[in-house]
Amino acid sequence: xxxxxxxxxxxxxxxxxxxxxxxxxxxxxxxxxxxxxxxxxxxxxxxxxxxxxxxxxxxxxxxxxxxxxxxxxxxxxxxxxxxxxxxxxxxxxxxxxxxxxxxxxxxxxxxxxxxxxxxxxxxxxxxxxxxxxxxxxxxxxxxxxxxxxxxxxxxxxxxxxxxxxxxxxxxxxxxxxxxxxxxxxxxxxxxxxxxxxxxxxxxxxxxxxxxxxxxxxxxxxxxxxxxxxxxxxxxxxxxxxxxxxx
Ligand SMILES: NC(=O)c1ccc[n+]([C@@H]2O[C@H](COP(=O)([O-])OP(=O)(O)OC[C@H]3O[C@@H](n4cnc5c(N)ncnc54)[C@H](OP(=O)(O)O)[C@@H]3O)[C@@H](O)[C@H]2O)c1
Numbered sequence: 001x002x003x004x005x006x007x008x009x010x011x012x013x014x015x016x017x018x019x020x021x022x023x024x025x026x027x028x029x030x031x032x033x034x035x036x037x038x039x040x041x042x043x044x045x046x047x048x049x050x051x052x053x054x055x056x057x058x059x060x061x062x063x064x065x066x067x068x069x070x071x072x073x074x075x076x077x078x079x080x081x082x083x084x085x086x087x088x089x090x091x092x093x094x095x096x097x098x099x100x101x102x103x104x105x106x107x108x109x110x111x112x113x114x115x116x117x118x119x120x121x122x123x124x125x126x127x128x129x130x131x132x133x134x135x136x137x138x139x140x141x142x143x144x145x146x147x148x149x150x151x152x153x154x155x156x157x158x159x160x161x162x163x164x165x166x167x168x169x170x171x172x173x174x175x176x177x178x179x180x181x182x183x184x185x186x187x188x189x190x191x192x193x194x195x196x197x198x199x200x201x202x203x204x205x206x207x208x209x210x211x212x213x214x215x216x217x218x219x220x221x222x223x224x225x226x227x228x229x230x231x232x233x234x235x236x237x238x239x240x241x242x243x244x245x246x
């Protein structure tokens with residue numbers, strides 16, 4: 001038995017990278033996981049693989065830009081497993097490039113997924129957490145918001161907006177019902193570069209990832225650490241980056 005055993009955890013962006021690694025680790029440690037993302041084939045395969053290994057998992061098609069999809073994800077968790085203990089709002093895209101590219105579409109897409117997507121999750125999960133008397137919101141933000149570098153301005157802004165409203169929510173939620181955790185990874189070896197449209201920037205980031213990125217399992221362990229604390233202990237912020245990252 002672990003402190004994670006028996007918890008019900010919904011994870012957005014569970015079809016690859018950090019979300020997938022988190023789903024696998026939490027399921028291994030006895031959580032029931034509800035997997036959300038748009039690539040349903042990958043979700044179905046992952047859910048099946050977790051069940052084949054003796055875990056509990058279901059897949060639920062989710063586009064975080066659509067508030068009704070987050071409601072469905074939360075409803076599925078409650079319908080299948082009786083409650084929702086944790087929502088890991090992890091889905092994200094990185095349409096990075098110099099602001100001078102004026103990639104208005106990419107900026108909007110990042111706002112829709114990285115920012116609105118997390119708000120939609122909060123709107124869906126908070127009533128359930130309040131009804132249950134407890135709940136935990138975990139989000140994947142980024143070290144991009146801690147050290148602002150060229151090409152990542154708008155991406156970093158979406159992550160820092162999340163950091164800001166999570167702190168506000170925390171201040172408004174000191175009655176002991178809600179825990180909030182913002183996890184800031186540095187370079188992690190995932191498929192995030194696939195969402196980058198600027199070929200030059202994408203290649204640059206891929207090279208850096210090959211050179212120094214850490215495995216997504218490292219971030220999964222950090223998320224598990226926040227979840228496994230007793231409910232009166234809130235891990236507010238975790239920064240986890242390659243030791244060699246500047
Ligand atoms: N990798 C890094 O170096 C790094 C560093 C700091 C922070 N992060 C953050 O970590 C989080 C996870 O990214 P990752 O690195 O694991 O990259 P990834 O492998 O590309 O995973 C991103 C996940 O987000 C999902 N997603 C994208 N748009 C979505 C939408 N509209 N609705 C639902 N799901 C959506 C993708 O699934 P579908 O395409 O199937 O929908 C995928 O499962 C992101 O928030 C990212 O910003 C990553």
